[in-house]
Amino acid sequence: MTAPFRFPRFFVTSPSPCPYLPGKQERKVFTELNGVHAAELNDALGRIGFRRSQSVAYRPSCAGCTACVSVRVVTPDFQPNATQRKLVKRHADLEVTPCRPWATDEQYQLLRGYLATRHPGGGMARMDEEDFADMVEHSPVNSFLLEYREPARFGRRGKLIGACLTDRQADGLSMIYSFFDAGGADRPGLGTFIILDHILKAREAGLPYVYLGYWVKGSQRMAYKVRYRPLEILGPTGWRPLDERELTHI
Template identity: 40%
Template structure:
């Protein structure tokens, strides 16, 4: 167990919330100079922290507590009808765990995904520097899952192996393959991988009840949310 009391926290200035119109957001993050390892990262994840590149952060808004960490208890998860259909549609894909996604092929897929799906987001326009910083390998825990169709790269999932589960960091895929629901499939693969590794959870980051973009997370049941420092099942 790490001594969390010695960690320094820094806070951003209030800024417009990206998810709820009219709200102001504040983010706290761990001192970038702190010595972080897999154990500390895992403990902070249990407290609602999330990784972006080499930074660990969580929302800390004065007037709003809408952002809640959520996770799937994988041994209790049962796919719904839509998720079972998604898994069946993608049975033909080749799935491979790889150590590096720095190739031109991987970046080209990411660039196409951001330019097509997220032109209104914080990651537009994409750059190679931003890509390397955001999806970097940190503290020896990051894994990359590659999806190919007849040899062609169609998707990549980035996840971190924590002590209690896998943390789904980011997924990008060929936007022309919408019927495959590759984002859903990537989560299903991580759930199965966590089971094989004897891990209890897949962490999905933050969920906001009022945010339509995050509504998909409630399709994975049961879903646990962190509230008042306790993980409870979402009703």
């Protein structure tokens, strides 16, 4: 007998400094994902702008600010530009392997290097091995970790240079968190390639969207998300195509 669906209870966090816009306060609304209907609930909440972190679904609920907007790539209509095509070709030799969401020391060391290079003062900079394991392994939905490795040589497994924790939802792939060797001069554009690879994989699987999380208007850190077209953003009336006029500030 199927367990009855229980309507989730939502909670609101206390305001804290916004990590993206100076002088702003951040607040989130969240609910727990548990039980046999966790995946269904996560799918439904994902379509209205929620993101998953471990066993919690959340979205911004900031007083007087709507800068954070959910964005997703429309995979059937995606056409890579010239730079993106070059990156796909450049990194075509990488070995890409979907793994079960189980944290390894190799992944953690890659994450540490990524955070030290890209986000040395960020909130995740103090993440230890246990925190990383919690992020990867505590998922009540269909999650996997894509590993990106250099080609094997002399019978030895190639070096891990990229990874992404990803949820497979009913209508697409949701990129939860990606990290990579940000200091490798011989592998430029790895972060872009990881996104492109997700878009192409979703399209091959017949999934219409890749969810990229939040685009924060006015934040240069999030400006990269609008490079993947066509892109839809979530507004008060639902999902709609991104208007080019909305990018004039970048």
